[in-house]
């Protein structure tokens with residue numbers, strides 16, 4: 122006997138589903154045409170094990186980006202007799218997550234990997250109908266064409282690529298008595314999250330802009346994302362991006378970064394050459410002001426060459442050749458080794474050592490705590506080396522999911538797996554050809570890939586996935602780590618042969634608390650952050666800075682000064698009153714009590730476990746200057762866990 126609540130939810134479900142009777146009706150007609158009858162026994166035969174592995178392999182990119190979102194979604198519906206399902210573009214189930222009791226029931230109607238849920242095999246159902254209609258679809262109880270599926274309520278949303286092609290479906294299916302009106306919204310949000318991640322992974326050699334009229338929405342599902350060629354030609358935008366730009370895709374194809382956002386790409390490039398760039402303040406083609414954060418995933422060489430392909434008719438765009446040399450000069454001035462010399466003796470020694478090996482084909486290993494400027498040093502070494510006019514390609518081995526590192530580094534051939542771009546992709550190693558490859562957090566390189574990397578370094582040949590051809594490659598290598606690699610070797614996590622191949626010259630960057638040039642460093646950051654030398658810190662603040670431990674090093678100091686400048690406004694002297702509260706808390710060693718108070722406040726507001734976890738992570742992130750590695754270490758979890766819990770961090 123269904124309970125009163127069950128009847129209620131069932132009524133709501135029917136009302137909800139009544140909004141699209143036409144979709145259901147049309148789908149039932151299609152089901153009939155497929156030769157199915159409501160009482161037909163469905164074809165439940167799953168794929169053979171080998172075919173299933175092939176299916177997962179073909180949908181590797183989709184699978185890798187969808188699984189974290191599926192886990193988060195599952196946390197929201199756990200113990201509600203529901204399951205989360207991912208299918209490929211044809212409706213064949215690739216992955217499922219669910220409550221044990223419901224899984225048993227679901228297995229009876231074959232809601233399991235390898236089984237096809239297209240309309241042709243199962244008649245009207247949320248997955249198949251979402252694919253047919255290319256839109257989010259709820260199919261409730263007897264709206265399913267086959268009677269065998271009437272006990273189900275299913276909410277599915279298609280996952281599309283940047284061209285609007287369906288590449289998969291995300292679905293929540295459960296006992297129809299467990300229908301909840303918010304499920305569809307959750308599914309749609311999760312599908313959007315997956316789409317955004319796939320979008321970000323699609324364009325490798327591109328400028329990707331994350332934008333919104335409100336700065337706090339950048340990095341959330343509401344943000345617009347648009348990609349441009351290295352020269353600024355429009356490539357694609359995600360759903361929210363298209364909505365904010367207010368133009369159809371076909372019209373956008375004749376646009377450039379500068380015609381859409383009123384800024385030449387060279388200016389964007391300059392902005393990101395500064396030591397600690399803030400949010401961009403942009404004016405769109407329709408006069409609407411937006412904030413933005415861009416990722417310039419391209420090499421110096423690519424940028425120079427591509428600056429010539431920007432739309433020639435765009436007003437105020439300087440001549441390409443001029444931009445190119447200006448940008449290169451700016452880049453060298455701001456990012457050369459000289460720019461890093463601020464008087465600290467430990468650092469001077471490091472800079473002297475690296476200067477001696479410039480252009481000598483000696484691999485450099487940079488050690489140092491998080492935020493000490495390892496990447497900045499690597500870029501400066503490259504900029505001062507004879508390879509300066511060739512690409513500098515940085516790969517953070519800790520932030521790429523383990524399953525994707527291989528294709529990111531080595532690239533893949535046409536059709537190595539679907540979900541990937543048709544023409545294959547050039548891996549980072551080949552992108553760096555002729556220039557410098559910077560492998561950040563090398564200690565996190567999966568063990569299985571270390572042997573492959575070593576082979577590339579020794580043989581100077583790279584073989585993309587799915588290819589049997591080796592391509593010669595010539596890169597200067599710089600690695601960075603904040604792990605003790607010797608300890609990792611002793612624990613069998615890091616290959617000894619690779620270690621000795623990588624550490625030609627080992628240098629260690631001093632942490633901020635040991636540096637004797639703090640005053641100069643602070644002045645330099647204030648000047649960069651405020652477009653000139655208008656601001657200065659009080660003697661009191663400088664004393665506090667000298668006593669502070671700076672767990673996030675430069676990253677933390679830069680963020681702190683950026684906030685203080687905003688707080689100071691028209692005042693030019695930065696004092697204690699302009700410091701963020703968490704810094705003052707740190708100084709007074711008040712953190713444990715603060716954390717407790719926070720937890721109590723959250724509990725009082727009825728926060729769930731997930732929100733509490735997010736709050737703890739955010740707090741710890743703040744304390745570590747926004748550094749994910751340090752936060753993960755402090756909390757004793759992996760970086761991937763942090764990205765999974767706070768997916769917007771990836772942007």
Ligand SMILES: Nc1ncnc2c1ncn2[C@@H]1O[C@H](COP(=O)(O)OP(=O)(O)OP(=O)(O)O)[C@@H](O)[C@H]1O
Pocket residue numbers: 395396397398461489490491492493494495496497498561601603646675676679748750
């Ligand atoms: N000497 C410096 N002067 C000004 N800002 C700096 C300096 N060194 C680093 N920064 C700034 O600090 C931040 C962190 O620097 P970077 O990414 O190079 O550190 P990292 O050691 O590679 O960090 P992680 O280990 O976390 O990857 C960047 O925003 C960078 O611009």
